[in-house]
Amino acid sequence: MKRGYTAKELSGKTGMPSTVRGVKARAARENWPGQRRSHSKAIEYSLDALPTETQIAIITAQSQSRSDFSDNKQCFPAKGKSPPFAATTLNDDQRLTMGARLSFVLEIERMTAEMTQKKAIATIVALSKEHRLDLFLHDRLVVANDRSTPTSTLSERTLKRWISTYREHGEVGLAPGRRRKNLTMPLWSTDFLRCYQRPTKPSVEASYMEFCEKYTSDQPSIHQVRRFLDKLSPEARNIGRHTAQQLKALQPFRRRTTKDLMPCDVFTADGHKFDAEIINPRTGKPYRPEATTVIDVATRKVVGISIGESESSIAVIDALRNAVQHGMFALLYVDNGSGFVNDTVREIVERLGGTLTHALPYNSQARGLIERAHKTIWVNAAKKLTSYIGADMDRQAGAKAFRISRKQIRENGGTTLIPSFETFMAGIEYEIETYNNAPHRGLTKVRDPITGKRRHLSPNEAWARAISTGWQAIIAPSDVLNDVMRPQVIRPTRRGEISWAGNKYFLDNLRDFHGADVRISYDLRDASKVWVRNLSGELIGEAHLDGNASPYMPKSMVEQAYRKREHGQIRRTLEKLRMLSDKNNHMSIVEHSSAPILDAARLAEAKRVAKALIDSEPTPFTLPPDPIAKYQLWQKLNADICNSLPLTKDEALWHSSYQTNMEFAAMRRMFEHIES
Structure with missing residues (x-):
């Protein structure tokens, strides 16, 4: 048994401080006798000078470890001892070194069954110097040494240290230590980050130059600054450079599952500014419409859309009106936009029996389902148009299309580069139908009955599957929908007519409201009629498009005028042909004839020539507007x-x-x- 112990060996033992510095301080305070250990700078303290409880703990531990090592085939760490670090914190390199060292410790343990430990260690050291170790240990020798340069020899002291560490801490104690990153903040870090963490996102070089102009103490090099920034996490590095909403893209998040939801349990809605121009049906000028989309969360099905000039309560109400025709929703999950945060929408949702829930501010990730649908439906649809003005559009091509379209509008009143509202709506209906019938990766997988391959369900298939399991949608009565969810505006009436969206609507019952304001309800998808109410909300009737319009002239009179004009054109054509024929044949004209007289053969020939002349003239190609x-x-x-x-x-x-x-x-x- 050893009679002297260093401060490092005593730290953490019973009755001793937990640090080497604490042990040395106590030894100096209590005047423990000590001497320098041979071949080392460490000071050994006599066992007799130590506190009684410490002496008992050391003697008990050494007696137990010696008995375990000599009597058993394996060595185990002493009870109550913990390794310097947990096994879960080891990296692959540390685990390889630990395993290689353990191989030598177990080999010495096997040899001690036939010889003493000292002789076994000396044998291993001699074999390593002569390069006569067996192949298994030879392959692990360099790894076990864990040196910066390959070392293929061992020393007696090294093997004894491995054996002692293994007895005290087990195999985990054989793992080499690794230097951890120094995560302490330098004194200059706060001043540098004040120049670096800005919304303008300055570069490291620019921030460093500004920092050097302001910082008067010892300035670090730019390489030190870069190493400091590399130690920071992406979130900590970009604080101040990104807003709170952008920083959420670097933070952990909670993924929401929709497997337990049924159709119409939750609807989510949001507005999207369309990334292409179309012709405004009200003004006839180009504009970017605002598309409001309503999606069923359980099936990802688009159940309602609305097109407007901006996000407003009118657009939201129109989209909800189309959505609830598929079924009444229990919860409507929306953001805090002006179209959703208003009393009108809240009143309608409550009247329909649903609950309106708003997302947290600057938390668009919580509504990722509908944000992704915007890209799939609206962004892809906009990219199919020549009037696309999104971020991916080539700048020169977009500027050229803009100049040509504006020139055509100025000169012709219309353009071929910007689609009409009718064309736009037809294309959107196609995009919605395609989206609802396409497999969606957010839905469960099934085996395709045609191809036999596994694929995701489409929104329409998910909706149909829910119906097949017994689910039934609750449909609101049509009179409630018509009464509650049609958008309304106040317009003046003149002589039974109402002007709205460039059209004229007529209702005979408005004769008593000449010059007064009335409220009209309209359907964005049906411009054939509007519903008229007085300012107190009482229904007056339905005003129809051009309800008082009639032909300017009776059709029979117009047809008679057409026939008369055709006969006149034929007569004048024949007169010209006769004059040309007489001139070419030097025929004289009878002066007393008041009208040309042609026989049947010459009349037929004239008609044939006239028809040939008319058919030979090219007719300009024009497109109908409808x-x-x-x-x-x-x-x-x-x-x-x-x-x-x-x-x-x-x-x-x-x-x-x-x-x-x-x-x-x-x-x-x-x-x-x-x-x-």
Whole structure:
């Protein structure tokens, strides 16, 4: 048993301070006798000078460890001893070194069954110097030494230290220590971060230059500054450079699951400024519409949309009106925008029996479901248009399209680069239908009955599956929806007419309200009529579009005028042909004839020549303004192509380009639905 112990060996033992510095201070205070250990600078303190409880603990521990090592095949750490660090904190490099050292300790333990420990250690040291270790230990020798340069020899002292550490702390104690990052904040860190953590996001070089101008103490190098920033977490480094909302993208989050929800349990709604221009149906000028979308959280199905000029309560009410036609919602989850935070929307939601819930401010991550749907539906739809002005649009191409469209509007009153509102709505209906029928990765997987492969359910399939399990939607009565959820505006009436959105609506019952203001309710998808109420809310009736309009002249009179004009055109054409024929044949004109007299053969020849002249003149190609007429014109041109009939250059060009337009796809689906 040893008679002397260093301050490091005594630290943490029973009756001793837990630190080396504390042990040395107590030894100096109590005048413990000590001497320098051989081949070392450490001071050994005599066992007799130590406190009684410490002597008992040391003697008991050493007796127990010697008995365990000599009598057993394995060595175990002494009870009550804890390793210097937990096994869970070790990295792969430390684990490899620990395993290599353990191999040597266990080999010495095996050899002590036939020889003493001292002789076993000397044998291992000699074999390592002569490079005669077995292959297993030889491969682990360099790893066990854990040196910066490869060392293939061992010393007696090293092996004894490994054995002692293993007895005291187990195999975890054999792991080498590693220097941890110094996470203390330098004295200059606060002043530098004051220059670096700004919303303008200055570079490290710019922040360092400003810091050096203001900091008067010992200035660090820019490399020290960079190493300091590398120690900081991304969140701590970007405080001040990002807003609270942007910092949330660097923070842990709670993922919400929707597996326990049924359809119509939760609706979520949000507005999105469309990233392309369309023609405003009210003003005839280009604008970016505001699209309000309502999605069922359980199935991800888009159940309602509304298009307006800005986020407002009118747009929200219109979108909810379309949504509740699929079923009444229990909870409406929205943000704190002006379109949702108002008494009108709150009153309607409460009247429908639902609950309105707002997300926390600057917490768009909580509504990631509908934010992602905006990109899938609205952003992708905007990128299909030539009037796209989003962030991904090429700057020069966007500027060129802008100049051309404005020039066309100034000169012609319209443009081919910006779609009309009808074309836009037809395309949006197609995008919504495509989204609801496409597999959604937020839904469960099923095996496709056609391909046999596993895929996600589509929103429509998820809705249908819920119905098949017995779920039924609660549909609000139509009179409640019409009475509550149609947007209303106040407009003046003149002689039974109301002007709204560029149209004229007529109601005979308004004759008594001439010059007064009335409230009209309208449907954004049906412009054929509006519902008129007085200012107190009583229904007056339905005013129909152009309800008092009639033809300027009777149709029979117009047709008679058309026939008279055609006869006049034919007579004048024949007169010109007769004069040309007489001039070429040097025929004289009978002066007393008051009207040209032609026989039957010459009259037939004149008609043939006139028809040939009329047919030879090219007719300018013009497009009808109505989308239905456009599609019918395309069908006619397509039939001419199938029958090998020639088309003009303008006709052929329009025929090929119209097929790529969203209006064509919408009209085609409509005609196919009507025919079926």
